[in-house]
Amino acid sequence: MSVLCVLCAVLALLLFGLSMDQHHSQRLGTRLSAGRKQALRRAAWLAVGLCLVLAFAAKGAVYGAIFWLGALSFGAALVFLALNLAPAGCSIKPPS
Amino acid sequence: MSKGFRQSQSFLHTWSGLVLGWVLFVIFVAGTIAFWREGLNRWMRPELDRIERPYAVLAGAQRFLQHKAPDGKSWFIAMPSARSAGSQVSWQPQPQPGQERERGRRGRRDTQALIGADGLPATVRDTRGGEFFYRFHFDLHYMPVIWARWLVGLAAMAMLVAILSGVVTHKKIFRDFFTLRRGKGQRSWLDGHNATAVLSLPFHLMITYTGLVTLMAMLMPWAVVANYTDPDVLFDRLFPSVEEPVRSGRAAPLVDLTRVVRDAERRFGAPVGSIQVREPGDAAALVTVRRASSSMLSARTPSLTYGGVDGRLVWQSPSPGAASQTAGVMVGLHAARFADDGLRWLYFLCGIGGSLMVASGLVLWTVKRREKLPDPARPHLGFRIVEWLNVAVVGGFPFAIAAMLWANRLLPLAMAGRADWEVHALFIAWCLALALATALRAARAWTVLLAATGALLAALPVYNALATARGLPTTLAQGDMTLAGVDLVLLAFGLAFLATARRVGSHRPAAKPRRRARTVREAVLEPAE
Incomplete structure (x- = not known):
């Protein structure tokens, strides 16, 4: 359950990361449309909520909130490193 | 107006961060390491085996103290566990008439011992282990503790100011959440500084604020001074305990401590952290068992007191008031003694992030000014x-x-x-x-x-x-x-x-x-x- 919660947090932050113009075009090779951006953001918030539920289920009411914030921070750090330091899958498109 | 506000915040952020930044870095690093103080306690004493049977070690500790200080004033035993480096025991001899009560912790090395995994006193290298980092985190070193705590308290306040003004100053931290522009000098440093700050912002706020709470009675004593004239009364309110037993002079064997601990664990529904015996070997002896702080969020753990001869429960600590509970939870959140390995790793990683944030902020000060x-x-x-x-x-x-x-x-x-x-x-x-x-x-x-x-x-x-x-x-x-x-x-x-x-x-x-x-x-x- 805790592992699932952390995975969920990573997923949430990854979706947030991919909803940013630059990272989206760099990683997925396509331009980000406004509708797509909104969909990604919504999915990300949903994952944040699911992560909270999982955290409470895994750690109980007292530690759940702490674990939730910890998991989100961890996810953020992981996604930050991955998006910025992993070799780019697609070449950076020069902005027009 | 908004520009003026941001500029003033920027000034505040730069200088509150710089002046105490070096102290902060040291505090952050030592505190981050201190999350693993139990692990380091073991690592720095490689002679000790891992404890497999805690109760056998406890029984060994009782045997050792029985032999070493059969009629001491008190014994203290840290409950051994698989995590701990042996079991630390200490004892206080009966005070001689006319002799002043000894104060201070440093002079008591000769009344301490370490019981190893086999239940016998262990000979280990003399080291402070992970405890050094824990104490250094708020007591520093080579200086009176009270000065150190004031300095640490000031640094923590500067940190809180720097975090809050930083959120205003680096206005783009949320929009540039995942941005790191590499190989671009100042820009990259700024991105790194912002990233380490914002990725674990909840942690930074929590750890700084609760850190201040641990020092609150010293930093802001007025509420205490206004309500309590006698510090002893306050202490009793905060840390209620059973009355000191009076030595009766009738000798009586001490109850088996493992039995008492097992009973306490059943009542707590959680592991025991420490055992204190007062007036061992006397008919008036009392055994006080404290719940392990690893088992609950609040750092102010409840305790149970048993008769030292018959092993019957005679006293239990009242449930704490709301303010005391709040303070206990905040201290608990700060020290993370409750944390299992997973959560402890998260604390550790966030601590590293915080250290990097302070370090990159300090470096940024020079990077920014070098060009000018x-x-x-x-x-x-x-x-x-x-x-x-x-x-x-x-x-x-x-x-x-x-x-x-x-x-x-x-x-x-x-x-x-x-x-x-x-x-x-x-x-x-x-x-x-x-x-x-x-x-x-x-x-x-x-x-x-x-x-x-x-x-x-x-x-x-x-x-x-x-x-x-x-x-x-x-x-x-x-x-x-x-x-x-x-x-x-x-x-x-x-x-x-x-x-x-x-x-x-x-x-x-x-x-x-x-x-x-x-x-x-x-x-x-x-x-x-």
Whole structure:
């Protein structure tokens, strides 16, 4: 359950990361449309909520909130490193 | 108006961060390490076996104290567990008539012992273990504790100011959440600083605020002074305990402590942290058992008191009031004694993030000003002092810690005052780092220190594998993840320091012409504060 919660947090932050113009075009090779951006953001918030539920289920009411914030921070750090330091899958498109 | 506000916040952020930044860095690093103090307690005493049967060790501790101080004033036993380095026991002899009550902790080495996993007193190297980092985190060293705590309290307040003003100053931290523009000098440093700050912002706020709460009675004593004239009364309110027993003079054997502990564990529904026996060997003896702080969020743990002869429950601590409970929970959140391994790792990683945030902020101060210097080859004194201190603290403190860990391994076991010399080794190495920082060019000093730190840290697990019985191959084979974890983390940090040293060493400041030829994309990203 805790592992699932952390995975969920990573997923949430990854979706947030991919909803940013630059990272989206760099990683997925396509331009980000406004509708797509909104969909990604919504999915990300949903994952944040699911992560909270999982955290409470895994750690109980007292530690759940702490674990939730910890998991989100961890996810953020992981996604930050991955998006910025992993070799780019697609070449950076020069902005027009 | 908004611009003026942001500029004033920027000024506040820069200077509140810089002036106490070096102290903050040291506090952050020591505190981050202190999350693993139990692991380090074991790592720094490689003679000790892991505890497999805690109750047998407890029984051994009772036998030892029975023999050593059968009619002492009190005994204290830290409940052994698989996590702890043996079981620390201490005792207080009966005060001689006319003799003043001894004060202070330092003079009591002769009334302490460590019970090993076999239940017998263990002979181990004299070291302060992970406790050093824990105490250093708020007591510093070589200075009276009260000054140190004021300094740490001030630094924590500066930190809170810096975090809050930082959110205003670096206005784009949320929009640029995942942004790191690499190889762009100041821009990259700023991105790194912002990233380490914002990625674990909840942690930074929590740890700084709760850190202040741990010192609140000292920093803001007025509420206490206004309501309690007698500090003893306050202490009793905060930490209720059973009345001191009066020695009856009738000898009576002490109850079996393992039986009492088992009963307490049943009542708590949680493990026991410590056992205190008062007037052992007397008919009036009392045994007070405290719940383990690893088992609950609040650091103010409840306790139970049993009759020392019949083992019947005679007193239990009342449930704490709301204010006391709140303070206890905040202290608990700060120290993370409740945390299991997963949560502890999250705390540790966030702590590293915080250390990097402070370090990058300090470096950023010089990066930002270097370009504006009239003659970069010969900066003015203020700039040079900041640069020296940056190298000596950000580069030097990890180096000093590495030196201390080596001292723990290499100092002769029979050395007098060995535990103190381990700590002296840390400060000697630190002074060396300061000397290096003033003697060499900054870039060179960074490279040398980072590389030396990396080499020292990475070599420790190798030394352990070759020279001690608890190297990585053995601990991994035994599934002793605490010790293996310390070695692996040291190795990882050693390699990270070496890699950083390489980056710094091969770094050539960007030549001027390239700067002007900025690409369009870069220009679009207006430099935020």
